[in-house]
Amino acid sequence: MIRTTPFHPRLSELNTEGLYTHWQGHLSPLRYTHAPKHEYFAVRNSVGVFDTSPLYKYRITGPDAERLLAGALVRDIRSCRPGKAQYTIWCDDRGFVMEDGVVFRHSESDFLLTAARPNLAWFQALAGSLRVSLEDVSDDHGILAVQGPRSRAVLRELVPEVERLGFFDHTVAKVGSAAVTLSRTGYTGDLGYEVSVDADQAVEVLDAVLDAGRAHSLRPFGEEALMMLRIEAGLPLVDVEWRNSRVAFSDAERVTPKELGMGWMLRGVRDGDRPFVGRDAIRRELVDGTSRWATVGVVVDWADWDRLHRAAGLLTVKDEHPLPYESVLYSDSADSGDSADSVDQIGYATSLMYSPVLQRHVGLARVRPAFAEPGTPVRLETSLLHHNTTVAASTTSLPHFNPARKTAKP
Amino acid sequence: MTTSDRTTSEAAAAGTAAYDAIVVGAGHNGLVNGAYLAKAGLRTLILERRHLVGGAAITEERHPGFSFTTFSYALSLLRPEIVQELDLVRHGFMPLMMPSSFHPTGDGDYLLLGDDDAQNVQEIRRHSPHDADAYERYHHDLDRVCQAIQPLFDNAPPDVFGKDPEDQADVKWLLDHLGGVDRKVMHDVVRLLTGSAADWLDDYFENEAVKGFHASSSIIGSKVGPMSPGSALVLLFHKMGQHDGHLGAWAFHKGGNGGFTQVLARAAEAFGAEIRLEAPVSSVLTREGRTQGVVLEDGTELTAPVVVSALDPRRTFLELVDPRELPYDLVDNVSRMKFRGVSAKVNFALDGLPVFPALPDTVDHFGGFLNIGPTLEYMERAFDAAKYGWYSERPFIDAALQSVVDPDMAPPGKHVMSCFVQYAPYELRGSDWESERDRFGDTAQAVLESHFPGFGDLVLHREVVTPLDIERHTGLTEGNIFAGEFLAPQMYFFRPAPGWSRYATPVEGYYQCGSGTHPGGCVIGSPGRLASRRILRDLQR
Numbered sequence A: 001m002i003r004t005t006p007f008h009p010r011l012s013e014l015n016t017e018g019l020y021t022h023w024q025g026h027l028s029p030l031r032y033t034h035a036p037k038h039e040y041f042a043v044r045n046s047v048g049v050f051d052t053s054p055l056y057k058y059r060i061t062g063p064d065a066e067r068l069l070a071g072a073l074v075r076d077i078r079s080c081r082p083g084k085a086q087y088t089i090w091c092d093d094r095g096f097v098m099e100d101g102v103v104f105r106h107s108e109s110d111f112l113l114t115a116a117r118p119n120l121a122w123f124q125a126l127a128g129s130l131r132v133s134l135e136d137v138s139d140d141h142g143i144l145a146v147q148g149p150r151s152r153a154v155l156r157e158l159v160p161e162v163e164r165l166g167f168f169d170h171t172v173a174k175v176g177s178a179a180v181t182l183s184r185t186g187y188t189g190d191l192g193y194e195v196s197v198d199a200d201q202a203v204e205v206l207d208a209v210l211d212a213g214r215a216h217s218l219r220p221f222g223e224e225a226l227m228m229l230r231i232e233a234g235l236p237l238v239d240v241e242w243r244n245s246r247v248a249f250s251d252a253e254r255v256t257p258k259e260l261g262m263g264w265m266l267r268g269v270r271d272g273d274r275p276f277v278g279r280d281a282i283r284r285e286l287v288d289g290t291s292r293w294a295t296v297g298v299v300v301d302w303a304d305w306d307r308l309h310r311a312a313g314l315l316t317v318k319d320e321h322p323l324p325y326e327s328v329l330y331s332d333s334a335d336s337g338d339s340a341d342s343v344d345q346i347g348y349a350t351s352l353m354y355s356p357v358l359q360r361h362v363g364l365a366r367v368r369p370a371f372a373e374p375g376t377p378v379r380l381e382t383s384l385l386h387h388n389t390t391v392a393a394s395t396t397s398l399p400h401f402n403p404a405r406k407t408a409k410p
Numbered sequence B: 001m002t003t004s005d006r007t008t009s010e011a012a013a014a015g016t017a018a019y020d021a022i023v024v025g026a027g028h029n030g031l032v033n034g035a036y037l038a039k040a041g042l043r044t045l046i047l048e049r050r051h052l053v054g055g056a057a058i059t060e061e062r063h064p065g066f067s068f069t070t071f072s073y074a075l076s077l078l079r080p081e082i083v084q085e086l087d088l089v090r091h092g093f094m095p096l097m098m099p100s101s102f103h104p105t106g107d108g109d110y111l112l113l114g115d116d117d118a119q120n121v122q123e124i125r126r127h128s129p130h131d132a133d134a135y136e137r138y139h140h141d142l143d144r145v146c147q148a149i150q151p152l153f154d155n156a157p158p159d160v161f162g163k164d165p166e167d168q169a170d171v172k173w174l175l176d177h178l179g180g181v182d183r184k185v186m187h188d189v190v191r192l193l194t195g196s197a198a199d200w201l202d203d204y205f206e207n208e209a210v211k212g213f214h215a216s217s218s219i220i221g222s223k224v225g226p227m228s229p230g231s232a233l234v235l236l237f238h239k240m241g242q243h244d245g246h247l248g249a250w251a252f253h254k255g256g257n258g259g260f261t262q263v264l265a266r267a268a269e270a271f272g273a274e275i276r277l278e279a280p281v282s283s284v285l286t287r288e289g290r291t292q293g294v295v296l297e298d299g300t301e302l303t304a305p306v307v308v309s310a311l312d313p314r315r316t317f318l319e320l321v322d323p324r325e326l327p328y329d330l331v332d333n334v335s336r337m338k339f340r341g342v343s344a345k346v347n348f349a350l351d352g353l354p355v356f357p358a359l360p361d362t363v364d365h366f367g368g369f370l371n372i373g374p375t376l377e378y379m380e381r382a383f384d385a386a387k388y389g390w391y392s393e394r395p396f397i398d399a400a401l402q403s404v405v406d407p408d409m410a411p412p413g414k415h416v417m418s419c420f421v422q423y424a425p426y427e428l429r430g431s432d433w434e435s436e437r438d439r440f441g442d443t444a445q446a447v448l449e450s451h452f453p454g455f456g457d458l459v460l461h462r463e464v465v466t467p468l469d470i471e472r473h474t475g476l477t478e479g480n481i482f483a484g485e486f487l488a489p490q491m492y493f494f495r496p497a498p499g500w501s502r503y504a505t506p507v508e509g510y511y512q513c514g515s516g517t518h519p520g521g522c523v524i525g526s527p528g529r530l531a532s533r534r535i536l537r538d539l540q541r
């Protein structure tokens, strides 16, 4: 049976389309209105709310909680003070990425970890005899993401503490009678917050947010808008950008943290002394320079895209909905136009869309390290009128869209 | 800077002109033109009469906390090349999607169209099952017409009167292109270029509200009713734009169209152009048929071998230069060119959202254009008054509550409402606009009240912008929003005058880039862009 989230009773009333997908066994709206692009613009220009409750949530407590997480997660949890959160990943022994999530540190010995997939057994196995308790609290809380330039103005009316929160800070607070955890986190690449609340008070908190948001043109947004936002923000998604190494069949499906563009998480790993799962393999990769891929952004050459369509007698397509499949990247020396010959394949785009705020087709891609330099010309596979062809593109650094307000000090 | 002890012509002669190019007028076309010239490396000065750039595309805080788009208010025609070539995103370019179009049908019902075509078809079918598939056919036919004429739109018109090989090559290009156009599409082109919107729409639709909805763009800024021949051309022109690849779709630029011209100004400056405000140009200096520079109203002389007028053709040919130095037929054509403004605006600051009784609890019908012109007959009757020198008793209104999608335009919970109102003829018979200003505002407000009961109680501030105000503040002759009406004899190789459609003028070094040149008005930028190409090409020679 498909499940619903704690916010569903109210959010489903606001959904005029009845279009849902299944996310971790829950109904998750694809869109609330006929215009997902409008929902996207709410986040880029005013404020939107997204129900992110289906994430798995694990509470990790006890004197050895920090030790467990320091040995399990790629980023060093010891540098995360209470009241801070970290976006992190975890790997297998061979240094391949399993999953990503956000860990919130509430105190010296109290953490909450979110994950896209069930992970309890894996963490329990690692815990062994450590003095730590692991609890799946996934169903206890609803999480409401409040995202966009006006998110702070809306939340300020309910939770004055929001004013103090820096990027990836969190705090406990009250919305009416409901205790919440408010964090400055999200998956949109914009200024934004997430409100975590006990399931039985979720609708109450949601109503308060909707009320406060009305004057700010707040609207709920669905997964279609979320995908546009996260691609612009350069945020990878499991099963799109990579495959959890635990369920992959081939190493070609797997990526290392560095290959996934998470090299920034590895500061200190090469010379440090913190053991964690996958560390030795990651170290070897760093020392020997054996990374197979580099994650980059790609930007399609607008004039070539336009030319291609005109020449085919078509209107130039600018679709903000991400392609549901990968596109191969070729080196620029490959013949333009025809034959998608695999000899010159230098990478692949995992996500590709037309970005309304950037007015370009942008994507997330993985290329051979030699092509990673921003501005490297490449060719992107596309098909037009049932014919394979390529379009000029170039690599760029990520994120594609990174407004100052996202991380600005309060 | 000019050196005060040397005369302008000496400076020009000695090749020591202060600038390589001077653009007169910082409307959006002047800014686009100046940006391209600066990008090509020319020392470019853009001179603007007013205290702000933008011309007819400005946003002003006319009531504390409320941003009014005083004149133009929506974006579609802007050529996407300009966004890319001038790197506008970097400077804040941000067209916000309009999620809906709302058309009250006059009987309490409405047509509400959005981003989902299948749902739109159902909405049309609610009014007329016949019109449901006509709707799809209609849009496809129109898209094909737009596709066929787009190359004409995006290139300078060939000089069909020219004799040199290059002109003849251009004419051949045009003929070849037209020769490749499908028979039906070509026939549709001609129907649209010559006919009335009513005739064109009658071929598809039976429902009066559906026709009324589609006819709204056929009368914008033009002294035609939807039943007048020529109105289909106006309709077509407004369909030539796009929003993110969707032909005919419109957007609100962040911060209004004034937000857009601020972006342009930043881009122009980033390329090195200098913009000087409150610097009205009184005339262009010429010597022996060559441009020397300009003189400001305060007497300052500024030298440059290239001067570009971004003003309308009347001002370009009859005011900035001495018409006696120009060929008679050009002067004659420009003097006879039709302007005849018929548009006004009534802009409101509102205490809250208006309420449409049939949709009491939703906001989403206010996400885009709100079209008050229920049927063709309503619009045609509104036009009748204008024929006889008076404003409509029940005017057509194209309204927009921009703050619904762009809350930064008004304080939280409050709204701005831009109302483009027709018909309001520039010349009133037996009265004048100063005397009629308030009564005209009341007339427009009464129409809104009839669709949105209680509207008047929401009004915190109202501003009436008459055709005379348009002329005074932007310089657009007779308040014509396009700098010359969209009439077939004033388009393409006849815009602004036969033989002068390629951005040059009879004065060497003097160019034109305003909306009075091809392809025409609207916030479109092509006149500025195409003129810059011409100028840069001439300079290379």
Ligand SMILES: Cc1cc2nc3c(=O)[nH]c(=O)nc-3n(C[C@H](O)[C@H](O)[C@H](O)COP(=O)(O)OP(=O)(O)OC[C@H]3O[C@@H](n4cnc5c(N)ncnc54)[C@H](O)[C@@H]3O)c2cc1C
Pocket: B024, B025, B026, B027, B028, B029, B030, B047, B048, B049, B050, B053, B054, B055, B056, B057, B070, B071, B072, B073, B074, B075, B076, B077, B279, B280, B281, B282, B310, B311, B343, B344, B345, B420, B470, B473, B474, B475, B476, B479, B480, B481, B482, B483, B513, B514, B515, B516, B520, B521, B522, B523, B524
């Ligand atoms: C009420 C109204 C509503 C409209 N609505 C829309 C709309 O929603 N969407 C759309 O696409 N189009 C709309 N239009 C049309 C569009 O705004 C105009 O066609 C376009 O902005 C004209 O641009 P331009 O650069 O050619 O000229 P202008 O914008 O007229 O610019 C000319 C500039 O020159 C300056 N100037 C004049 N004389 C001198 C001088 N002697 N020296 C120095 N500077 C001088 C003026 O101050 C002005 O800044 C509207 C127009 C009006 C009037």
